[in-house]
Amino acid sequence: MFSDADSGSLKLDQGVHIGDCLRLPDQRFDLNLVDERSRFCLRVRETHVSAFAKASGLALPTQVGTTRQDENALIMCLSPDEWLIIAASESKDLIKRKTDQFKSAPFSLVDVSHRNVAFTLRGEGAAAMVNVGCPLDLDLKAFPVGKCTRTIFERAEIILYRPAETEFHIEVWRSFAPYVLSVLSNGAQAQ
Amino acid sequence: MMLIECPVCKEKRPELEFRYAGEAHIARPEDPDALSDQEWAKYLFIRSNPRGTHFERWVHAHGCAKFFNAVRDTVTDKFVMTYKCGEARPSPEQIAERQS
Numbered sequence: 024m025f026s027d028a029d030s031g032s033l034k035l036d037q038g039v040h041i042g043d044c045l046r047l048p049d050q051r052f053d054l055n056l057v058d059e060r061s062r063f064c065l066r067v068r069e070t071h072v073s074a075f076a077k078a079s080g081l082a083l084p085t086q087v088g089t090t091r092q093d094e095n096a097l098i099m100c101l102s103p104d105e106w107l108i109i110a111a112s113e114s115k116d117l118i119k120r121k122t123d124q125f126k127s128a129p130f131s132l133v134d135v136s137h138r139n140v141a142f143t144l145r146g147e148g149a150a151a152m153v154n155v156g157c158p159l160d161l162d163l164k165a166f167p168v169g170k171c172t173r174t175i176f177e178r179a180e181i182i183l184y185r186p187a188e189t190e191f192h193i194e195v196w197r198s199f200a201p202y203v204l205s206v207l208s209n210g211a212q213a214q
Numbered sequence: 215m216m217l218i219e220c221p222v223c224k225e226k227r228p229e230l231e232f233r234y235a236g237e238a239h240i241a242r243p244e245d246p247d248a249l250s251d252q253e254w255a256k257y258l259f260i261r262s263n264p265r266g267t268h269f270e271r272w273v274h275a276h277g278c279a280k281f282f283n284a285v286r287d288t289v290t291d292k293f294v295m296t297y298k299c300g301e302a303r304p305s306p307e308q309i310a311e312r313q314s
Contacts, residue, residue, distance in 0.1 A: 087223050087278050102278040103222060158215055158228040172223075175230050175276045 035059045037140050039200045044208045051148030054207065057141035057192070061115040063108040065122070067130040072104075078125040081108070081118075090171045090184060099171040099184060107182060107194070112136070139182075140200045144191045148214065153183065153191050155210030156203070163188065177206050216291070218272070221298045222280045235271040237261045238283040239303055265289060269303055272296070285309055 037056060045054045067075045067083075076083045084091045084100040091098045095117060096110035110118055115134070122132045144152050150161040156176040159166060171184035179202055182194035195203050217226040243249055243257055268288045273281045285294040285304060294312045295304060
């Protein structure tokens with residue numbers, strides 16, 4: 024499962040390989056696999072959100088489609104009672120410890136670190152590449168920087184997040200990743 | 215592509231993200247044991263199937279994953295309005311206002 028990277032350090036093999044056709048030097052975008060991260064699916068009832076945020080110290084965004092980035096984690100609000108927390112892989116225990124501070128009502132924190140892999144698409148052509156498989160309006164007015172959403176990419180479900188004007192972060196279930204890459208690769212050749 | 219407004223996300227999203235979930239406002243009988251087989255079958259299977267305005271449930275499956283209700287015209291396939299689960303069925307006046 025672990026392989027030696029070029030730098031000589033141990034790196035987790037995430038089981039996804041980005042093909043050469045997506046690495047052409049003349050492309051208007053750059054696709055990369057995000058390194059290993061810890062990810063959590065958090066479910067808290069709407070009525071307990073503010074108490075939960077106070078006790079855990081995790082600043083949960085409450086409006087669907089918004090995100091909040093602090094020094095520990097990126098938190099995406101996917102639904103009024105559902106959040107995806109993405110943090111560095113060594114912050115796993117920290118997130119668990121923080122959420123354990125909330126004891127007054129049931130909630131669920133599920134480690135989904137290895138369920139997903141993530142890609143970043145950077146560059147002028149990034150939005151056009153996302154639109155290869157996703158019909159959302161990615162104009163900055165409709166999809167501003169910082170917005171996230173669960174949506175569909177061809178036939179696979181993805182979570183799309185825009186960290187910068189010309190950058191997209193795509194979370195996808197690991198087993199769907201080769202499919203998403205093949206759609207992107209076809210799109211890259213067609214453009 | 216048809217766009218459907220999700221009342222939870224408060225956004226118009228492509229229909230691919232949604233799933234249909236049957237007719238809305240069908241309450242489960244309080245005491246199923248007291249019902250005859252015919253009454254129970256009516257609750258389970260018999261639907262209004264109107265030509266025109268239809269109240270129906272949808273789920274934003276590849277979005278916020280929440281159920282909501284919608285008013286759709288079965289002739290034109292146009293969505294008149296959507297509203298959250300638990301809210302009252304819109305009145306004919308409200309629907310007419312949206313359609314005009």
